[in-house]
Amino acid sequence: MKAIMLMFDSLNKHMLSAYGSDAAITPNFQRLKEKTVRFNNFYVGSMPCMPARREIHTGRYNFLHRSWSPLEPFDDSMPEILKKHGIHTHLVTDHKHYWRDGGATYHSRYSTYEFIRGQEGDAWKGVVDEPLCQYESGEPEEIKQRRIASRTQHQINVQFMKHEDEHPLARTISSGLEFIRTNHAADKWFLQLECFDPHEPFFVPEKYLKMYGIDESSLFDGWPPYYFVTESGERKAIIQKYYKALLTMVDEYVGRVLDYMDRYELWKDTMLIVNTDHGFLLGEHEWWGKNIMPLYNEVANIPFFIWHPDCADAGGSRQALAQTIDIPATLLDFFGAEIPVDMQGVSLKPAILDDTPVRDYALFGYHGCHVNITDGRYVYMRSPVEQGIANLYEYTLMPTRINRRFTPQELQRMTLHPGFSFTKGCPLMKIPAESVMLQRSDRFGHRLYDLKSDPKQEWQCQDQEVARRLFLAMERYMKESDAPEELESRYGFTQPALPLLGLDPMLIPAFCDYSPQIRYGILCIQQHLENSGQSDLLLKLEKVARPEWTKEDLWQFVLEEITIAQHQSLFYKMALEMRLN
Template sequence: MRTIFVLFDSLNRTALGAYGSKAIPTPNFDRFAERAVTFDTHYVGSLPCMPARRDMQTGRLNFTHRPWGPLEPFDNSYAQILSAAGVYTHLISDHLHYFENGGWGYSQAFDSWEFIRGQEYDPLTVLTVPPVERIREAFDPRHYPTEAMEEGRTATRWTSPKDVWKRSRHAINKIDPWEDADYPTAKCFARAFEFLNRNSKSDDWFLQIECFDPHEPFDAPDKYKARFATGYEGPILDWPLYERCTNSAEEIAEIRANYAAVVAMCDDHFGRLLDWMDANEAWEDTALILTTDHGYLLGEHEWWAKNRMPYYEEISHIPLMVWRPDNGPKSGMRVSALTQTTDLMPTILGLHEVASPEESRAHSLLPLLKGRPSGRDTAILGMFGGPVCVTDGRYAYFRFPLTDDPSALPVYTLMPSHLEELFSVRDLATAELVEAFDFTKGAPMLRVTLSNKVGESGMNILANWNAGNVLYDLLSDPGQTTPIKAPEIEARLSIAITEHFEAHDAPQELYAHYGLTRAEGAIRVGR
């Protein structure tokens, strides 16, 4: 068996024709849906980027114990497990977070990997004295705030001087204009075809093609932008702040058009992969998986982006399509059963007839491809410290913490790192060794109390929401505009949250954080 796993970042389900979109033509994603099995009720697990990838690689939820961070020494990575079973694993990616402190270990789990430079704030072009003022003149000032604009507003990671500088990196990378082939997504697929052509006669390999697009900044070649021209003539709008949407209708349309252009670019490159599958008759012996890590708000619910609001359907309900060579008459089928990001791990292993480790808490998708149940009835999802959402596919229930005090929820890890920085010495001074969890293979853990609220922990969401717990009926209200009151449903879904916490051997502090009670006798000494 050979497997190609294509992972785009921030690819909205509602942007694909196969999921009902009419705003963005996606002929190649739709072409794949005609052959593959399309999952209609697929959800994220942990958010955002690297927590989602830890879920994928390990078959367990990240957010029950820690925020964004590296792969842990005891983690079961599907890349390492496949390699140990004789399946060669290779990663091609332009996802810059793999190469920051908080992304360590994920790419290194593969037998080999290639990194494409230049996405987001990755400094591909180095200017010691960059033309920052010229850049600011070209872009909307709300996306590249000046110090004067920051006066009197609450400081966030999106308006700090450091992040204003980071936002200028992409423009600096394009000081010398890019041709179509210079865009990182194009380079990812070019490298992928090199791998595929070189290894087209080989068996037992796993290739992960991982593109940062259509993640912001929303930048695509002019030929794609022309397809969605809005007539807007103002400063460039390609990177909304992670804040409430205060833009005009004209500006919202332009930002959405820029996102659409990047999606169209991704669709074109994915189509080239489908062409390769056709030309090499690879459908007979090669599995192909297409998905994303999470969605992205484009003004819906009066918000931009993610991380600072509840995990609405636009963020949490994501696309997934799977082709397995022996699908047979099941090609083009739709699966309505509830599935989740963690379920990719046992699925990928199962495609290569490799058993899942006992620490996995996921459900393989392979039975669903044959019309059988997977065993999943509910899924929980969230960010560390933020609200926990539970869904059964019909209802989505957000349970909010009782406090936004970061010291109330310690982090359990052996890899103490945030997105970019290592844990501070001040925070590490609080660390203590505690007994092993059931997934750490006997290794004790560090329990660390964070001194500050960090955006990656989900604590920022709490500052933007004062409505308390909320329940939505997704059947009658898929846009999540009108919460309902149904105590019996909330009670049932709260029990489901507790069951997932228990299955993941969550620490006692997590139950207390959400006002939940752990089952009698389930708490062990040290936690």
């Protein structure tokens, strides 16, 4: 028995022909659909990249206890379990996060592994005289400098990728096919063939750009903005075309894997999974990217294809609800390995066989932000009912973030927690959370969407009974996950009288008469003035602000009262805070 998991990053299901879209040229995804079983209600769990990959190893929700995280000493790792059962596990990937501080414990769980260099800002080629990178935003300085460094390194790396066969996607697939070519006649192996594309930057060979009428005159560097859409219609279309062009390149290499499945007749005894960690917003809901906005289905409802040689139904589709935490249980079940008791995911074999439901609900989200739940028809998004992050923590024995270690200052505030039901008796470091995403994570409020009547999530449903049912299911799932106790108050489970839908004005009692948009705009200005020591202007704002103020009034206050040098940063922050839809 053999298995291949062909995984991509930031794959938008709504752009694929296999899901009924003609937005991009994807004939091989259509071919994949005809060869496999397609899931229509497959959801993310923990967001974004490494939290999703931790779930692929452990089959547990990551986001309730941690944000971006390495594998922990107490984690059950699916590839490692297979390895211990005599299954050779091989990882081929160009996903640079496996080699950063926040993901460095993943690759060594496999029997063997290959890392393809050069994606995004991978610190690959050393050029001392670096190119000049122009990047302006109002983001915090640490994030801004990280983006500049990544863009600079990307400009260096692409100088060494002049031809398509030098592109990381091409090299990654080529290495995966080499493994298949070498081992197709052998038994008992699992190949995780994982590609960073179509994640940004959208670095695309010219032949694919030409398919969408794009030439070098577009002056787009491949980096879509990570916030709300402000671009003109023409500029917006160019960014979307770059993604589509890269998606068509991805499709080309999906076809090469399918060719090998055919050539070596692997369909007889080999499971094939084609999946992604999450989707990507390309202007839908007037947002780009992920991370800040609510987890709309363009990000959360992801493509998933599977071929199970014992459940042959080529071209079939399934409505059964499933999610990322179910992948490791499905693979362990396929190879006859015991599923650990701490694994929350379940094998998808019954759903693959005849669409038998395997779960009633799927829970998903970012650490400390909305907790989301779906039953396949409705999506309920539960906002924090507490402002800020003063009572939010990360629990870990591996204190690293996406690209750095926890600082001594962060660790000085650490306390010891006795551990959770799944930590195998290990106590944990309990460390106060720090994230820009979390500072105003309550601003979007509680939301409910009916995907049957409103599949594009264009308006919020107001069905209180449905919201109550999903709220109670969410509470139950979080308890079953042994979620930290402080989350009960953060999400209002200890206050049943709180509203189930909408923004609760009592989150900010002083501004309960203001509209939500103006309330968050004023809060943003207040925070800026407090942090910059401008107490006189803070008092003036509190004196002159009125509930009837409009966005123009806030803008005018900044223009008249705050120095020009602070405008760009403050307007950027205000625009993000006031973007509620």
